[in-house]
Amino acid sequence: MNLAANNDAVVSPPLIELSGVSIAAAQEPGVALVEQVNWRLRAGEYWAVGGLQWSGKSDWLTTVAGLQQPSAGVHFLFGQETATLPQPELVAARLRVGLVFENGGRLFTQMTVEENVALPLRYHRNCSPEEAREAVAGLLELTGLTAFASQVTGQLNRSWRQRVALARALVLQPEVLLLDNPLTGLDPRQMRWWLDTLDALNAGHPSLAHRPLALVATTDDLRPWQARARQFALLQGRRWVPLGDRAGLAASGETALHEFLAV
Amino acid sequence: MEKESAPPIKLPLLQGVLAVPLPQSYLNFVGRQIFHFLQTIQGVGSFALITLGVTLTKFNVAWRVTHPLIRAQVDRAGMRLLPGIAFFGLVLGLVIVGQTVSLLQKVGAEQYAGTVMVTVLIRELGPLATALVVLARVGTAIVIELGLSRAQGEVEALEALGIDPVHYLVMPRVIGLAAAIFSLTVYLILVAVFSGYLFVFLQDVPLLPGDYFGQIASALAWEDFVLLGLKTATFGAIIATVTCYQGLAQRLRLEDVSEATTRAVAQSVAGCVLADALFILVYLLR
Numbered sequence: 001m002n003l004a005a006n007n008d009a010v011v012s013p014p015l016i017e018l019s020g021v022s023i024a025a026a027q028e029p030g031v032a033l034v035e036q037v038n039w040r041l042r043a044g045e046y047w048a049v050g051g052l053q054w055s056g057k058s059d060w061l062t063t064v065a066g067l068q069q070p071s072a073g074v075h076f077l078f079g080q081e082t083a084t085l086p087q088p089e090l091v092a093a094r095l096r097v098g099l100v101f102e103n104g105g106r107l108f109t110q111m112t113v114e115e116n117v118a119l120p121l122r123y124h125r126n127c128s129p130e131e132a133r134e135a136v137a138g139l140l141e142l143t144g145l146t147a148f149a150s151q152v153t154g155q156l157n158r159s160w161r162q163r164v165a166l167a168r169a170l171v172l173q174p175e176v177l178l179l180d181n182p183l184t185g186l187d188p189r190q191m192r193w194w195l196d197t198l199d200a201l202n203a204g205h206p207s208l209a210h211r212p213l214a215l216v217a218t219t220d221d222l223r224p225w226q227a228r229a230r231q232f233a234l235l236q237g238r239r240w241v242p243l244g245d246r247a248g249l250a251a252s253g254e255t256a257l258h259e260f261l262a263v
Numbered sequence: 264m265e266k267e268s269a270p271p272i273k274l275p276l277l278q279g280v281l282a283v284p285l286p287q288s289y290l291n292f293v294g295r296q297i298f299h300f301l302q303t304i305q306g307v308g309s310f311a312l313i314t315l316g317v318t319l320t321k322f323n324v325a326w327r328v329t330h331p332l333i334r335a336q337v338d339r340a341g342m343r344l345l346p347g348i349a350f351f352g353l354v355l356g357l358v359i360v361g362q363t364v365s366l367l368q369k370v371g372a373e374q375y376a377g378t379v380m381v382t383v384l385i386r387e388l389g390p391l392a393t394a395l396v397v398l399a400r401v402g403t404a405i406v407i408e409l410g411l412s413r414a415q416g417e418v419e420a421l422e423a424l425g426i427d428p429v430h431y432l433v434m435p436r437v438i439g440l441a442a443a444i445f446s447l448t449v450y451l452i453l454v455a456v457f458s459g460y461l462f463v464f465l466q467d468v469p470l471l472p473g474d475y476f477g478q479i480a481s482a483l484a485w486e487d488f489v490l491l492g493l494k495t496a497t498f499g500a501i502i503a504t505v506t507c508y509q510g511l512a513q514r515l516r517l518e519d520v521s522e523a524t525t526r527a528v529a530q531s532v533a534g535c536v537l538a539d540a541l542f543i544l545v546y547l548l549r
Contacts, residue, residue: 027514094425101419105420124425
């Protein structure tokens with residue numbers, strides 16, 4: 001049964017693909033952060049991508065999301081090359097990818113929690129706040145934010161804001177969820193909540209019609225992800241270092257990995 | 264015998280100035296300023312064209328989200344400024360209109376009162392003064408709020424959610440400010456005209472209300488209404504475009520926001536004055 005599932009995963013077309021991709025810093029376009037990345041994300045996968053600070057994790061993630069064009073190489077979103085895709089099709093493809101930014105998720109600080117989560121739905125489906133309310137309520141329940149629905153997000157602390165960003169990223173029912181350092185600065189209880197929730201989303205949560213969500217999380221500490229993610233890679237010294245599955249992670253002789261896993 | 268020294272050669276003034284080599288640093292400074300000016304023109308121009316394109320093609324896209332934003336901008340730049348504009352109109356009427364009419368009466372040129380009022384107040388002072396009030400009260404706030412949004416990464420978040428920042432942030436401000444400046448100008452003119460007559464009345468100038476308002480009405484042509492609408496909408500569009508451009512065009516650090524605000528005010532004033540000069544040409548040519 002497991003073997004059959006694995007075979008399905010192997011033959012399924014990649015949702016996102018990077019082929020020979022180099023990524024320049026968004027702030028300084030002349031500075032190459034990562035070079036020659038060859039990577040494929042398939043349905044249902046759960047990646048943890050480690051990297052020290054300034055290793056280019058955020059720029060790598062925004063490139064994967066199609067928000068930033070690579071300085072070299074080819075980027076595919078759902079089988080379509082993003083560099084040649086007309087803007088409406090590119091936006092449509094990008095909407096199938098949810099992105100949670102780091103450090104509080106870059107919320108709209110003047111809006112309430114409910115308004116933040118509802119905005120993408122209201123904008124893309126042109127619906128009123130009342131029409132969006134049902135879909136938003138489900139996600140607020142999933143993220144434990146129902147009690148904060150009418151609170152302005154600028155008044156919330158960072159860990160709750162991060163949850164709002166998760167709900168906002170899920171409201172359009174994406175097929176891929178990208179998370180930029182989601183566990184940074186969280187206490188153990190919050191961290192466990194995130195890991196459990198991501199597991200549930202990856203397995204197929206009722207709020208996403210039980211469809212498994214492909215997950216990619218960047219992190220500067222791989223330890224919490226060791227028992228949760230199923231595929232691993234490192235961004236180290238401008239290199240993309242694939243580490244394979246959990247067994248591959250344990251058996252890897254990559255010296256940089258020891259730095260990540262050391263206490 | 265003492266040899267006579269040759270008289271010094273006198274160059275014409277301009278030639279003399281040009282003959283003196285300018286310091287390299289000064290030339291560099293002037294060159295940089297010209298280059299920067301051209302860059303700004305290009306940047307604001309491109310931004311204005313993008314905004315126009317988005318407004319024309321996406322006005323009704325996601326209207327349940329964007330139209331309330333337009334109404335919010337009209338409320339913010341129009342309704343909330345109404346008391347201030349009414350006070351400004353009152354002062355303008357007392358100080359300028361009343362005194363002008365009173366003076367014209369003294370020199371026996373009261374038949375020109377209407378023409379002077381229409382030219383000064385309706386064509387020139389009303390629209391420009393309103394635009395400057397809106398720029399000071401709302402334009403500066405736009406630069407700050409959009410600059411902070413950009414600095415906090417909210418614009419990137421909009422893009423990640425597939426929301427066009429020009430459609431969501433700029434279009435409502437452009438339309439809102441254009442509508443607000445038009446409406447406020449009409450109120451300013453009405454209040455100034457009435458308070459002007461109040462001054463005339465208090466000064467015991469022998470001018471009947473019918474004559475006063477009749478002179479103004481007869482000096483007005485239908486083009487004045489059309490051009491007033493066009494001019495005020497243009498001022499609103501200029502102020503909104505320039506302030507949004509300065510807030511959004513580049514990722515500002517918090518310490519850059521004040522400088523961007525100053526730049527936006529200077530460029531908006533320059534833009535409005537230039538547009539005003541173009542409208543004067545239209546008035547002169549008709």
